[in-house]
Amino acid sequence: MARASGEAVLTRAVRILAVFEPDRAEAGVAEIARLTGLHIATTSRLVAQLVELGLLSRLPSGRVGVGMRLWELGQRASPTLSLREAAMPFLEDLHAAIGHHVQLGVLDGTEVIFLERLSAPGSVVNFTRIAGRLPLHASSSGLVLLAHGSHDLQERVLASPLERLTPATVTDPRELRSLLARVRRDGVVITEGHIHPEATGAATPVRDRHGTVVAALGAVLPNDGRAGGVVAALRAAAHGIARAHTARTSDSH
Amino acid sequence: MARASGEAVLTRAVRILAVFEPDRAEAGVAEIARLTGLHIATTSRLVAQLVELGLLSRLPSGRVGVGMRLWELGQRASPTLSLREAAMPFLEDLHAAIGHHVQLGVLDGTEVIFLERLSAPGSVVNFTRIAGRLPLHASSSGLVLLAHGSHDLQERVLASPLERLTPATVTDPRELRSLLARVRRDGVVITEGHIHPEATGAATPVRDRHGTVVAALGAVLPNDGRAGGVVAALRAAAHGIARAHTARTSDSH
Numbered sequence: 001m002a003r004a005s006g007e008a009v010l011t012r013a014v015r016i017l018a019v020f021e022p023d024r025a026e027a028g029v030a031e032i033a034r035l036t037g038l039h040i041a042t043t044s045r046l047v048a049q050l051v052e053l054g055l056l057s058r059l060p061s062g063r064v065g066v067g068m069r070l071w072e073l074g075q076r077a078s079p080t081l082s083l084r085e086a087a088m089p090f091l092e093d094l095h096a097a098i099g100h101h102v103q104l105g106v107l108d109g110t111e112v113i114f115l116e117r118l119s120a121p122g123s124v125v126n127f128t129r130i131a132g133r134l135p136l137h138a139s140s141s142g143l144v145l146l147a148h149g150s151h152d153l154q155e156r157v158l159a160s161p162l163e164r165l166t167p168a169t170v171t172d173p174r175e176l177r178s179l180l181a182r183v184r185r186d187g188v189v190i191t192e193g194h195i196h197p198e199a200t201g202a203a204t205p206v207r208d209r210h211g212t213v214v215a216a217l218g219a220v221l222p223n224d225g226r227a228g229g230v231v232a233a234l235r236a237a238a239h240g241i242a243r244a245h246t247a248r249t250s251d252s253h
Numbered sequence: 254m255a256r257a258s259g260e261a262v263l264t265r266a267v268r269i270l271a272v273f274e275p276d277r278a279e280a281g282v283a284e285i286a287r288l289t290g291l292h293i294a295t296t297s298r299l300v301a302q303l304v305e306l307g308l309l310s311r312l313p314s315g316r317v318g319v320g321m322r323l324w325e326l327g328q329r330a331s332p333t334l335s336l337r338e339a340a341m342p343f344l345e346d347l348h349a350a351i352g353h354h355v356q357l358g359v360l361d362g363t364e365v366i367f368l369e370r371l372s373a374p375g376s377v378v379n380f381t382r383i384a385g386r387l388p389l390h391a392s393s394s395g396l397v398l399l400a401h402g403s404h405d406l407q408e409r410v411l412a413s414p415l416e417r418l419t420p421a422t423v424t425d426p427r428e429l430r431s432l433l434a435r436v437r438r439d440g441v442v443i444t445e446g447h448i449h450p451e452a453t454g455a456a457t458p459v460r461d462r463h464g465t466v467v468a469a470l471g472a473v474l475p476n477d478g479r480a481g482g483v484v485a486a487l488r489a490a491a492h493g494i495a496r497a498h499t500a501r502t503s504d505s506h
Contacts, residue, residue, distance in 0.1 A: 071327035073270045130334070
């Protein structure tokens with residue numbers, strides 16, 4: 001039998017690591033084999049190696065979960081760590097001021113991925129979580145990032161099937177194109193019920209020192225027509241984040 | 254030449270990922286080869302595969318840094334995500350109340366690793382950062398975790414060389430043993446200048462629903478003899494975190 005090449009080993013290891021999600025924090029070897037489509041013996045051997053390296057950890061039950069080492073490797077030199085750290089005080093202030101979910105998202109592929117989220121018990125329903133993803137066309141943060149994304153990215157998203165999450169989700173490419181133009185013009189977007197009928201998203205761009213949009217600052221509010229009231233606070237916080245992030249990145253260069 | 258086994262490939266890949274630190278957010282292939290001791294050709298091939306998988310990302314300069322996918326894999330199912338999420342509102346309140354660094358640390362091996370840290374510009378010097386580590390015997394959070402750690406862990410640390418970071422660091426095993434007993438008795442520890450001459454640490458345990466200590470909640474303050482004033486706030490926040498964490502973990506079981 002041919003031995004797996006280095007590339008195959010890494011690819012398989014990442015497939016195993018990807019099994020673990022917020023809703024599946026632990027799994028047994030047989031479950032991992034089923035979810036990855038890998039042979040049970042291969043799975044068992046790779047899981048043992050990943051546990052040995054600390055990327056997975058073996059629980060008392062014999063099942064495995066994500067290891068502290070994996071979290072640490074990804075966290076400590078994350079490309080977005082300095083952005084997140086610069087943003088944190090502003091997210092706290094904004095969260096204290098509006099009392100609903102606030103979040104910071106960046107572009108990854110054709111999705112927005114959320115670096116940080118502050119929420120309060122009793123806040124309106126929210127589908128985002130830290131390291132969670134949403135499609136660009138549906139979420140307010142995603143629309144900000146798409147509106148300021150490259151031409152290629154926009155054409156790719158506009159040409160792809162646009163999933164309808166609620167009746168309010170914009171799924172018509174022509175409508176989406178004009179929405180993106182409005183987002184660029186207004187510097188803010190408010191999406192009422194595009195992701196969930198009871199929630200309104202509001203988001204605004206965060207720029208780096210060259211003026212490039214590097215993140216979206218967003219809030220998730222009840223769908224009661226009053227989202228306009230948070231726009232000024234969102235804009236002010238986005239400016240503050242940009243200023244703090246510029247100060248940090250100038251320091252280190 | 255023998256082909257590298259799967260285990261060797263994974264071990265080498267982790268050595269490469271470990272090159273990236275807060276102070277080394279990017280590196281070139283030659284630098285990575287030097288730091289890992291791997292052959293340049295091996296390094297180049299593995300880096301290319303890690304970039305392909307998104308665990309590393311290629312920068313415009315040709316150098317590489319940590320990829321978003323690595324952050325995401327470690328973050329979204331982190332064993333400590335629910336603890337961190339439960340703690341966040343209390344960290345914010347504490348931070349607002351005392352105006353200095355506050356942080357949440359957990360035990361990993363013979364070190365404390367910090368899951369979260371909130372700091373303010375102008376706060377006293379602090380050596381911790383998110384995903385940063387400190388030795389158990391020197392830091393206030395570490396002393397809390399060590400005091401409530403297993404007998405084996407305590408004996409292992411007491412038998413190992415205890416690094417002196419400042420003249421105030423406790424490096425005598427007998428003195429450390431009695432300090433640990435005091436930490437258990439008092440439920441709090443204040444370390445004046447143990448890590449840095451100008452900073453005082455204060456930390457208290459955070460317990461899970463079984464009463465087991467799962468984290469240390471700490472603050473870093475100026476070394477001006479007034480740390481006692483934050484103890485009640487620390488204790489209250491630690492209780493709040495325990496309550497919120499218990500509510501979460503009961504929900505999901």
